[in-house]
Amino acid sequence: MSWMSSKEYTNTISYKLSSLSDTKRHGYKVSVKNLNSWFGSKQALKDINFDVKENTVTALIGPSGCGKTTLIRCLNRMNEMTSSAIVKGSVYLDDIDIYASNVDPVIIKRRMGMVFQKPNPFPTMSIYDNVAAGLKLNGIRNKALIREIVEESLKGSVLWDEVKDELGRPGLSLSGGQQQRLCIARALAMQPEVLLMDEPTSALDPIASAKIEELMNELRKELTVIIVTHNMQQAARVSDYTAFMYLGELVEYGPTKQIFENPQKELTERYISGKFG
Numbered sequence: 472m473s474w475m476s477s478k479e480y481t482n483t484i485s486y487k488l489s490s491l492s493d494t495k496r497h498g499y500k501v502s503v504k505n506l507n508s509w510f511g512s513k514q515a516l517k518d519i520n521f522d523v524k525e526n527t528v529t530a531l532i533g534p535s536g537c538g539k540t541t542l543i544r545c546l547n548r549m550n551e552m553t554s555s556a557i558v559k560g561s562v563y564l565d566d567i568d569i570y571a572s573n574v575d576p577v578i579i580k581r582r583m584g585m586v587f588q589k590p591n592p593f594p595t596m597s598i599y600d601n602v603a604a605g606l607k608l609n610g611i612r613n614k615a616l617i618r619e620i621v622e623e624s625l626k627g628s629v630l631w632d633e634v635k636d637e638l639g640r641p642g643l644s645l646s647g648g649q650q651q652r653l654c655i656a657r658a659l660a661m662q663p664e665v666l667l668m669d670e671p672t673s674a675l676d677p678i679a680s681a682k683i684e685e686l687m688n689e690l691r692k693e694l695t696v697i698i699v700t701h702n703m704q705q706a707a708r709v710s711d712y713t714a715f716m717y718l719g720e721l722v723e724y725g726p727t728k729q730i731f732e733n734p735q736k737e738l739t740e741r742y743i744s745g746k747f748g
């Protein structure tokens with residue numbers, strides 16, 4: 472995207488975190504080490520470890536209540552916004568331990584965008600302003616630049632052709648599937664390096680879901696995607712790697728083909744063949 476190299480954009484949005492980095496690069500985009508989480512006294516995540524390569528799609532699967540949402544929310548420091556939540560362990564974004572005391576969680580959320588299960592456009596805003604809002608908040612004043620980023624982000628989320636002639640319409644007047652792509656455009660406008668998606672298609676019809684799935688294929692070229700899904704076929708279709716969780720533990724993690732065709736654990740085999748969950 473041409474605007475990504477724009478000087479004003481880079482100066483305003485990009486944060487040089489190199490001074491916070493460890494000296495040794497571990498080579499993964501996201502690395503989760505000994506991650507534990509509790510809500511009050513109830514443990515929701517138990518010693519989770521896995522590494523995610525750049526420009527891949529990773530699917531988190533597992534039965535309801537196993538900790539998928541908690542895990543994905545720990546990856547960009549969103550989970551700690553729940554007052555009863557405790558998080559222990561490390562998550563690395565490149566070489567940065569995002570839980571280190573000198574790291575600003577606001578910056579982490581910018582670099583690791585989140586799309587939720589239920590589309591949540593800003594209710595009073597137009598399509599255009601939904602995508603532009605974050606840029607304005609971050610001090611970008613150049614209208615031509617904002618316009619370019621809005622257009623590129625809406626193209627990036629494959630919504631542009633459907634809305635380009637009516638950008639002033641309320642975001643909420645779009646269909647559910649369009650709203651979800653609007654939320655993806657809003658996330659893309661912040662130029663995240665990682666996009667976290669918690670069941671982004673569960674509220675959508677099959678056609679809208681297929682569009683989001685196609686989109687993931689495109690997004691993988693630009694960034695790293697981690698997606699929670701209940702839909703096993705979707706996980707098999709869109710992801711390069713799959714993590715199967717059960718009762719707060721990461722039972723098995725590996726290339727999607729292997730997890731689905733040759734799982735190493737009996738529990739994984741039973742889940743993916745629909746014997747429980």
Ligand SMILES: Nc1ncnc2c1ncn2[C@@H]1O[C@H](COP(=O)(O)OP(=O)(O)OP(=O)(O)O)[C@@H](O)[C@H]1O
Pocket residue numbers: 510515533534535536537538539540541542553555
């Ligand atoms: N805000 C919260 N307060 C207390 N407990 C919570 C909270 N959020 C989640 N939990 C508990 O943490 C565990 C994991 O929940 P989580 O939402 O991560 O599961 P999930 O795998 O995303 O489930 P689903 O597939 O239904 O979305 C559950 O036992 C849940 O009850």
Ligand SMILES: [Mg+2]
Pocket residue numbers: 539540541
């Ligand atoms: Mg969930």
